[in-house]
Amino acid sequence: MPVVNVYSPFSGTITNIDSLCAPHKACNGEGYLIDIAAPPGTNVYLYTTYPIKVYISTLYQCCYSISPDYYRRIRRVDLYDYSTNCYVGSVFYGHLDQAAGQQPDGWTTLLTSNRLLLGKIPGCTKCTSTCCCGAIKDPECCFSGPHVHIGMINGQRAPLACWQTVSEGTTLLYSFQVYPC
Amino acid sequence: MQAGTVLRWIIIWGVLAVGVWGACQPLRPPAPSPAPTPATPLSVPTRPSGGTTPTRAPARTPSLTPPACVFQEVSDPENPTPADRALLPDPSRWRWEPASVGGQPLRRIRGLIQPPLPWRVSSGGAALEVRLLLNRNARAVQVAVDLRREAHRRLHPEEAWDVFLSPELIFQPHVRGAAWGGAAWELWLPRAAAQLRARQEAFPSDRIGSQQLRVTPDGRVRLEDPARGVSRDLGAPAPMGEALVMTGTIVLARERNRSMWWRGDAATGQWERLGEIPEDHPGDWVFRSWAWDRSEWMWLAIGGVNGLEPAHSPSWRIPAHPGAPLQAFPPLPISRIPGDGPESVCDLFPVGTSGRWLLWCRVAILRPEGKPVVQFGVTIDGATGRVEGPEDLGLKDPLVDLPKGGVMGPSFYLSPDGRWLAVEFAEVGPEGGWRGARSLYLLDGAQPGWVRRWPGRTWVAWDPAGGGVALWDVGKDQLEWLRLPPGPNGEPVPLAEAATAGPLAFLEGGLVTLSRTNPAALQLWDKAGRLLGEWDFSPEVERIYSLLGEGGRIWIGAFERTPPGEPCRFALLEWQPPRSSHAAP
Numbered sequence A: 001m002p003v004v005n006v007y008s009p010f011s012g013t014i015t016n017i018d019s020l021c022a023p024h025k026a027c028n029g030e031g032y033l034i035d036i037a038a039p040p041g042t043n044v045y046l047y048t049t050y051p052i053k054v055y056i057s058t059l060y061q062c063c064y065s066i067s068p069d070y071y072r073r074i075r076r077v078d079l080y081d082y083s084t085n086c087y088v089g090s091v092f093y094g095h096l097d098q099a100a101g102q103q104p105d106g107w108t109t110l111l112t113s114n115r116l117l118l119g120k121i122p123g124c125t126k127c128t129s130t131c132c133c134g135a136i137k138d139p140e141c142c143f144s145g146p147h148v149h150i151g152m153i154n155g156q157r158a159p160l161a162c163w164q165t166v167s168e169g170t171t172l173l174y175s176f177q178v179y180p181c
Numbered sequence B: 001m002q003a004g005t006v007l008r009w010i011i012i013w014g015v016l017a018v019g020v021w022g023a024c025q026p027l028r029p030p031a032p033s034p035a036p037t038p039a040t041p042l043s044v045p046t047r048p049s050g051g052t053t054p055t056r057a058p059a060r061t062p063s064l065t066p067p068a069c070v071f072q073e074v075s076d077p078e079n080p081t082p083a084d085r086a087l088l089p090d091p092s093r094w095r096w097e098p099a100s101v102g103g104q105p106l107r108r109i110r111g112l113i114q115p116p117l118p119w120r121v122s123s124g125g126a127a128l129e130v131r132l133l134l135n136r137n138a139r140a141v142q143v144a145v146d147l148r149r150e151a152h153r154r155l156h157p158e159e160a161w162d163v164f165l166s167p168e169l170i171f172q173p174h175v176r177g178a179a180w181g182g183a184a185w186e187l188w189l190p191r192a193a194a195q196l197r198a199r200q201e202a203f204p205s206d207r208i209g210s211q212q213l214r215v216t217p218d219g220r221v222r223l224e225d226p227a228r229g230v231s232r233d234l235g236a237p238a239p240m241g242e243a244l245v246m247t248g249t250i251v252l253a254r255e256r257n258r259s260m261w262w263r264g265d266a267a268t269g270q271w272e273r274l275g276e277i278p279e280d281h282p283g284d285w286v287f288r289s290w291a292w293d294r295s296e297w298m299w300l301a302i303g304g305v306n307g308l309e310p311a312h313s314p315s316w317r318i319p320a321h322p323g324a325p326l327q328a329f330p331p332l333p334i335s336r337i338p339g340d341g342p343e344s345v346c347d348l349f350p351v352g353t354s355g356r357w358l359l360w361c362r363v364a365i366l367r368p369e370g371k372p373v374v375q376f377g378v379t380i381d382g383a384t385g386r387v388e389g390p391e392d393l394g395l396k397d398p399l400v401d402l403p404k405g406g407v408m409g410p411s412f413y414l415s416p417d418g419r420w421l422a423v424e425f426a427e428v429g430p431e432g433g434w435r436g437a438r439s440l441y442l443l444d445g446a447q448p449g450w451v452r453r454w455p456g457r458t459w460v461a462w463d464p465a466g467g468g469v470a471l472w473d474v475g476k477d478q479l480e481w482l483r484l485p486p487g488p489n490g491e492p493v494p495l496a497e498a499a500t501a502g503p504l505a506f507l508e509g510g511l512v513t514l515s516r517t518n519p520a521a522l523q524l525w526d527k528a529g530r531l532l533g534e535w536d537f538s539p540e541v542e543r544i545y546s547l548l549g550e551g552g553r554i555w556i557g558a559f560e561r562t563p564p565g566e567p568c569r570f571a572l573l574e575w576q577p578p579r580s581s582h583a584a585p
Helices: B003-023 B082-087 B183-201
Strands: A003-007 A012-017 A031-037 A043-048 A052-060 A073-081 A087-094 A106-110 A115-120 A147-153 A172-177 B097-101 B104-112 B116-122 B127-133 B139-146 B211-215 B221-225 B230-233 B240-247 B250-255 B260-265 B271-276 B284-290 B296-303 B315-319 B327-329 B334-336 B347-351 B356-365 B373-381 B407-414 B420-428 B434-444 B451-455 B457-462 B468-473 B478-483 B504-507 B510-514 B521-526 B531-536 B543-550 B553-559 B570-575
Touching (some): B116 B570, B183 B407, B183 B457, B296 B356, B356 B407, B407 B457, B434 B468, B457 B504, B504 B553
Parallel strands (some): B296 B334, B504 B543
Antiparallel strands (some): A003 A043, A043 A115, A052 A073, A052 A106, A087 A147, B116 B127, B127 B139, B211 B221, B221 B230, B250 B260, B284 B296, B407 B420, B420 B434, B434 B451, B457 B468, B504 B510, B510 B521, B521 B531
């Protein structure tokens, strides 16, 4: 059975896996959560097995922030088998600021490359002593420093660990079995 | 086969049939909302055609079987469907109804679609803030329940949702979930932090007695009492931009448009030039806090705004005593850990009168010679600005090397009165995460060197009134109570009949737990850990998931009895145990 792999979107440090290293909540029903920290401005890429068809959509369901909205912004990537068009799984990248030249929403096919630019890691703005969100409704916080929140549907997570360093495009995060449809 | 089981099978097979049908359709753009379908036991996001049906990842903690009803979720409060709108809560229609349990009167609000979690008593006892869980994505709204009349209302009706609330607090164990993400973190730790913050803020730093400290537009520092017609210039040696009262008659002021700080004494009119404290580096988080006796002001900088890096700025200690110099500490090798939250707390508090400070949030201690030490909270020696390790506190447990990076340090829990510090060392699982308790230490911030250790325990909750601390013996799966201050041979008392998978509350003179054998029965314990009685709420509700105590009253969140497979309904109960049962011994 073919497999689609998704690799680390940049080089950084894992600061949470589910709630193993700290309390952690999903943004919108995604599972197998991973937080990866890296400096603000770092480009965030989809790295995956290719050729593959993907559908990218932008959601606003992470965090409390209203303005600026990038703490809430999720780029959702739905993966489809290139030859059969069968749905394979989805990966969510949360708290993404917009990057110049990023892939717009919609369908695209990766034929000769294994990566797509999805956005960049936001910096902290309007920080209080406890939080870095643009707008705060509560003393609680959802973004305590530059990182990307990643989750997925329909696949398996690689054996990762709190505080593991990951390498851009090479550390395996998720695997998806491709089934006939 | 029960009707509920049949219904579930129908739903599951229906979902599979739709999935197979969908797999054979041509590709099309995804539906706009990926939210789970409401009111189904199995969440199935609506997606493009698929060979396999996308399903939600499995729950991360073992489930305590909740009642077999169906939670009707408001799947996307920000973009509600007509079906969602029909489910949105309208507290203005809630009504208290009288009831009784075991001959004791109580009152209740019944038939709620969303589970209420009693959060805190507010408005001087006139209202109860409850949090209503809207969906399994942890979205919740805040409601003020009127405790005197029936004017119940949403606190932020203009918002689609207000706060995060873990569904696990309703649907899964939560005394037992004392580790990351459990009730200890989501309920008890923020409550202790809020009490500590309130204690810090109780001291007015803008007045001396009845006189208000004020900086005039031209930079003079004045004490004013308009009611008595008193106004006095303190003779500041330079135009000031800000000023605050440190303690007694001691005033701290910063020069206008400069980073030069001065300390003055309103009683003598004497001023001392302390020195410059440069602007905070934008890459640092900065925390300022007072010693409980207001004898000093601590100004701590740590890194982390721009990622995992140490502080760029020095930290500062400003004593409130005339003649004592401003102290600068080298930049701390600490970074706040970037990640999601909600982070429970991030604060700076003194630990009793020990001269030690607790920086309270998830931090990495960065070491040039090795991997970072990651832990929840870190103590700083207030005299030297040195980051302390466990050995500095008299703690013997070694740090744990994580398999793929980092070293796991302990977690710190400061009591609401700022005196007691619980320090917890965890076992580590293969993923480098928390895996049960290794040991729990208790330090007394009022007695240097006073340390106790209990193996296999975790911290669960401080009594907000300062009477003690609840612990969990992981190996025995037993809740325990330790009265504070402990006696010479004080050991935790087992609360043997208490459920470790249930909620916990404190009230004057004792504490309340859920029964091990009956999820609708409450037990009252006195502060010596003696069981005073048990009250069965089964005639009213099926299972109690939440408790809040205040004074002599208890508020209860519970599942009502509903047939399996039917929509869940929830109740909020207010109960006052008989006085004789919870008098302090």
